[in-house]
Amino acid sequence: MSETPRDWILVTGGSRGIGRAIVEAIATPQRHLVLTYLRGREAAEQLVDTLRAADCSAEALGFDVGDSSECAQATEQLRTRLGAPYGIVNNAGVHRDGLMVWMKPDDWRDVLRTNLDSFFYVTQPFLKGMLANRRGRIINITSTAGQVGNAGQVNYAASKAGLIGATRALAKEVAPRGITVNAVAPGFVDTDMTADLPADRLKSMIPAGRFGQAREVAAVVSFLLTEGAGYVTGQVIGVNGGLA
């Protein structure tokens, strides 16, 4: 006997950093969460255990969001089992920083593949179902680098700017069916990704005088997922301490 479909939300790269904070912020007993990971299997499974202990419904799924065939397989099994999601948070991302003059083609491709191609590979298979449901939320985690650029991050900035363009265009396509598409653009946030940066020098450039916390990004994502945020679409919401 099949169960009544219930709302579920997909969060890519949900095992650590900002993705983990998003998962922690939006977990409730009322909806199911699917978080994806690539290398952080142990962290992902621990997080799922923690959520389940708090009566929240969650599962972890390991696949490479930048690989079209892995995504096709994963999204097909999710679609068969759970139907179309209420929300998709495209959060998974990598960086391979360095001046473009020294950048290897693989550094360019890997970053574009994981940060931008993944948006298409993960979101497209669910769109038809979401359109049929006439409601939904798509949130793309981009970056201040995608808004204003950042030396040493030409590949990363290009991928994140691409996500912003995709966000704005898809928002226009699906707005008539009650689906919102927004981007959240964190600045410098305390995560593994920023651990090696010269924090003191950077903080002097940030009006708020500090790095952000992952939970401060998660709070915005959490809001955008609510029914109350239904008239917010095609927007890029900066969470950057006034940096941009």
Next chain:
Amino acid sequence: MQLTLEEIQSTVDKIMVEEFEVDPERLRPDAQLVADLDLDSLDGVDLVVALEKTFSCRIPEQEARGIRTLGDIYARVEAGLHGAPEPS
């Protein structure tokens, strides 16, 4: 599912009237979905979803793109249900 062409036509016509509020008088096999029946591109997605659900069949994206007229829908559904050659 064994349906005659007439049954397929009347079921499709019912979808057009009930889901897309098309005037029944305009339902002719040569009616263009966009030009004559005022469906837009998102309606096209809804139409495919409705047809797949109603007739328990799958309409691949490439075939969906080839559907232009009401007659194309009848033919596609009939081909899918009866295993006849699919319209090009």
